[in-house]
Amino acid sequence: MARMLTYAESIREATENEMARDSSVMVLGIGVDDFKGVYGTTTGLVEKFGTDRVVDTPISEDAMTGVAIGAALAGLRPIHVHIRMDFLLLAMNQLVNIAAKGRYMYGGEVCVPMVVRAIIGRSWGQGAQHSQGLHSFFMHVPGLKVVAPSTPYDAKGCLIQSIRDDNPVVFVEHRLIHYQKGHVPEVVYTIPFGQARVLSEGSDITLVGISHMAAECLRAKRYLHDMDLRAEVIDPVSLSPLDIDTIAASVEKTGKLLVVDTAWTACGASAEIIVQVTERLGNAKTECRRMGFAPVTCPTTKNLENHFYPDAQKIASVACRMVNGDRVSTVVDRIPDFSIPPEVSPESVEFRGPF
């Protein structure tokens, strides 16, 4: 029988493997050694590897990012953990001005092998400052790699790949998938960057789902199936580098592309994917749309929050109208509800208590 782990367990396993294999790997971050272990992703590591290699840090994101970079310059391989991606806003100077640029501006003399684990905080009620998906910032800046696996299988392989990479990697997680289970082999394996994953084949439309939205796209596919529409669902997995070949090949087949992100769309990853596809396919007739956070600050109250996020129903609504040729309003975030049974994603239903 397949070995099943949660996404969080898979991250923990990858970290433990690498720490055991390579004594230069270390973990630092607020609360990495505490009893909650950052949603269980670091549980037990301090007992095994000690406080020198598993470092609870002061609340000093800017300096601690610099410390991680400095340790990387000296040959360590730090994994810096942030329980909310929002806190990276305090570390932008170090990430953009040093981590991303170090190798280039020193003419190739150094490298910065570090991993920044950034968790997108959505559960419910996380509100304005604990819910942001800011991966497009890091995609914008040359010198950083960005990866956002959506399954336990990819989480393990990508994290090991990230740790072994000699460059700074922003590893994007999503809180709602931490407790999702999936097949994770016990063996150590890596997943190369720049390879998108076709989660499910189809011919009528290409759905690209980033991070948690990959799961929502798969659910949307089921709705669409009931309407006799075959969606191809792709998880880019790696955002920078981006495997535009796989996505463009799919779009060439389907003629329609809907990119769904767990982030805002303006200057977002969804915009980038669409532009790269149109650049690749020239002025062939392709219709492209994007969905993401509503273009507002994330509200706390659940009944507004539900409208803030894309979900399977909304994705299916937009996809269906794209395929059926109805003219879709440009404000794709405000599609009125389609006639789809009001099921909700299990992650959000199962979620209780924001702890």
Place this chain on the structure above:
Amino acid sequence: MARMLTYAESIREATENEMARDSSVMVLGIGVDDFKGVYGTTTGLVEKFGTDRVVDTPISEDAMTGVAIGAALAGLRPIHVHIRMDFLLLAMNQLVNIAAKGRYMYGGEVCVPMVVRAIIGRSWGQGAQHSQGLHSFFMHVPGLKVVAPSTPYDAKGCLIQSIRDDNPVVFVEHRLIHYQKGHVPEVVYTIPFGQARVLSEGSDITLVGISHMAAECLRAKRYLHDMDLRAEVIDPVSLSPLDIDTIAASVEKTGKLLVVDTAWTACGASAEIIVQVTERLGNAKTECRRMGFAPVTCPTTKNLENHFYPDAQKIASVACRMVNGDRVSTVVDRIPDFSIPPEVSPESVEFRGPF
């Protein structure tokens, strides 16, 4: 005769006008009161309005941004000046988590009327950390307005508009245009956000140039003219809100769009403009391309730096090939030189010494 001012003088005049008119307007930032007056944009203000309203700050971008926001909450209208946009990386938390979100997350109870003047630092040899155009970060986040005027005329009107706006506005300047002269009426005027400016009409291709690239696009137009191609040149002026109507109408006419930014292209303003145009025009046959910084860290040595930035020649090369239907490689940043006389933009030629 038309009254001619430099871009820097125009900014200074707008600031002085508003400070004289409204005692709640203040200026703060590193060196705003010193003899260089941030390229002359703040010269004389401290003598006129005193050190309470023209505040030289410690080197504390994070806190000083928070201080500006707090002052705005109390009813002042701070203009926070940064001689390099790169330094905003230290202020991202306050800008994104508070300035952008304050009104929304407090249910409309407060407003944050502040202006953040951010200067893109290119001259020569500014290298990795003094040359970045990071406006796409601010376009990504709801709650911020972003404006990037390219002429002295627009600089004055947009700055007055920004100061009077009750919301946080990121005002993007470019060092190479600070010394450019243009017509600036003495009268006080505002330029509403969300209105692009058609700098020059044409029928064969639409060139959209952001900030300093508007001038390069105009120059490119002259090259193209010699080849009997008529380019329409548009300066979006305001990036968020974005006047997509004007741009899309132009593209509907020309069928071709080339967006040129003084920033990286991945998840950049250029990507956003292209996607909005394709969303607007549906799957009509339009060819869209973008140019910007090469996808690397900015090098210091001039002979690499020259290849890092788009310029009139490179823009004309790409535009020409788009119109003539040659298949353009996707890496538009590496177009081999087209047969255009090797003139360089006067800003870069005139520039001497990075002071």
Place this chain on the structure above:
Amino acid sequence: MVENFYRALYRIRRVEQEIARVYPTDIIKSPIHLSIGQEAVSVGVCEALQPSDVVFGTYRSHALYLAKGGDLKKLISELYGKVTGCAKGKGGSMHLIDTAAGFMGTSAVVGTTIPLAVGYAYALKQSGKDSIVASFFGDGAVEEGVFHETLNFAALKGVPILFICENNGYAINSHQSKRQPMDNICERARVYGMPAERIEDNDIFEIYERVERASSEIRNGREGPRLFECMTYRWREHVGPNEDFDAGYRSRSEAQPWFESDPLKTLGASLEIDRRGQIEVDVEAEIYEAFVFAEESPFPDEDELYTDVFTEA
């Protein structure tokens, strides 16, 4: 005064207990950081302030909101995500505001409101107003660079602000000694030339008196900022409604002295039984009403999602 203190303490304690009680039903869909055990700091400071004075807080600010005169119904409604909340349900527990009460806002990101408070105080000083500002934050926030940057600027400009550090010994589950080499937050303020005092034992009278004195000294605008480090203790888990003495990072015996010196208990014991009873009855009625109000209030309309992004001209 004792009665006022008791009423304020009792009201906050009971409000938070009620929040904790209903929380497991998931009717409140917002992370909550309770101040149970720490109420004396907010009450002691705010009783010493004027209504026109202004405070800024953190995600752990139910107590501060109430102590500063924030509307109780709007607080509970906010937690319930209702449109009648102080932020129309858009903010939740971590983004409280009541401008009418001089409660200027809280933030979920550690340290972020410290410079806001100083900017506000700068504006007050410049306008010649008589009001002052108090900035509340935890012992963890002093590890953020912005704390230092802000104190440096506040002292340089002599703005009328009180920095109130609520030192409960922990940032989430990490003891101060795991995060700071010295237990000397006051020293960290004094290097900027500002007077700084530690107030031990969660002592509401000490807090009130010392803050009262300091605030009148800075109110005239001639003296600059002050810092108070108020030693206190959090009785519940960092976030959520429960106790967590079995989690391993701290012991119940560490908490015991704080339970025993609880100002609510000692003040209550000093009150005449009838007066005390009356206060409690009044407060209970008010709380009951507030929860009913919140339950009966409507959620915001879907259209509210798109409002309040910008202030329209």
Place this chain on the structure above:
Amino acid sequence: MVENFYRALYRIRRVEQEIARVYPTDIIKSPIHLSIGQEAVSVGVCEALQPSDVVFGTYRSHALYLAKGGDLKKLISELYGKVTGCAKGKGGSMHLIDTAAGFMGTSAVVGTTIPLAVGYAYALKQSGKDSIVASFFGDGAVEEGVFHETLNFAALKGVPILFICENNGYAINSHQSKRQPMDNICERARVYGMPAERIEDNDIFEIYERVERASSEIRNGREGPRLFECMTYRWREHVGPNEDFDAGYRSRSEAQPWFESDPLKTLGASLEIDRRGQIEVDVEAEIYEAFVFAEESPFPDEDELYTDVFTEA
């Protein structure tokens, strides 16, 4: 020792003078921040360090680069934007590096290398190596929050690092008193429990001796970080090759005592004339050679634009 000091000081001074001399021709297309007048700090500290020790600096680090043993030809070539530069011309004056010499890099953004240095020192300590790190920065950098965050962490973990604050009294054109309420940078370090000393008068012997002692104390790994505030003075404008005593923000008379106590002058006077002459002749030859080397070196190929973004596996 005096001879070594003199050679190092003379070499740096003359290199920077040469840079300033050619600068108006625009052959160097990179902003330059000269250390003329401040050389004693870099030399005094680096002479007290071991070759295997590591330093991090700022955009004003020509002196530090040379004092730590960085390659002169690579420095000048870097300024000339040549592929033979220490960063292949990609870095310029503000992004110097020479890993072989333990010169681990500089940055144009104030304060950014301070935590890098501590991270490096953390790694050294963890690996059990005997080396230490010195982090150089200006008096302005202590206003950045990252300075405090970093010192807090460094002291907490007891990493083997020396913080060297080069206090030249100014950040660009703003005097320290315009930016900091107290003239007490050492105090700002002591609150983290680390010893901190001010060294007055740009005194190279004092710097050498005290740093030597401190470095041997922290080298064994048992004692934690130290800070030295080295008082010095910048003779030229903040950025660029010229003097700026007529700009209004400072006077030549303020500089006068620094001119007079210039260690280069006093050390030079103490040397036997022939020895001194020989040193100077050697150094001049080396400098001449370095500039010729730089001039004759090729610029990087256009293809270099796209290399060094990532380390390939």
